[in-house]
Amino acid sequence: KAGVTQTPRYLIKTRGQQVTLSCSPISGHRSVSWYQQTPGQGLQFLFEYFSETQRNKGNFPGRFSGRQFSNSRSEMNVSTLELGDSALYLCASSLATNPSYNEQFFGPGTRLTVL
């Protein structure tokens, strides 16, 4: 079974631009979560989507948004990029249906650099 895939793997943008990152979950997984990882703040939860609805949201400004499609694929968007948005953006998928078997599987991440 294929793992979580994220595209693109690397991205360079300039301040003020916007960016869209894509995540394809493991087949059959309905939950997709997004995380931001920076050297200073570590791994931080952005939001989670389940069956096309945002179910959980972290403490990030409204410039960060996401969506999920009917095939469970998800995108996240960052508008008006700032230098501090440079980070590794990780996507994770899970079944989210069985209380005893609900671990998240992470993709390789998208490395975003804002100049």
Place this chain on the structure above:
Amino acid sequence: DAKTTQPPSMDCAEGRAANLPCNHSTISGNEYVYWYRQIHSQGPQYIIHGLKNNETNEMASLIITEDRKSSTLILPHATLRDTAVYYCIVNVNYGQNFVFGPGTRLSVLP
């Protein structure tokens, strides 16, 4: 804030068992203990999780104390490829908003 505390770093000799501790004194009755690891610049990798019983899989063993306030991840025969940052997370199941702390940087030494 993370609900767990872990030592910032540990060393282990190759071939020996690595025992990584985690304190989670405020854990709730419905929260699971998860362990993940992250090898440099890769996505975190799931290792194991449990509620109150000890768990074992092909990668590791998880020992949870009876009061559930702490746990230990055991890598029975550490190899150089086990060098990574290990994260202990407590979370309710169905809750996909993991709160990661700084983790423990494990260095396996030859």
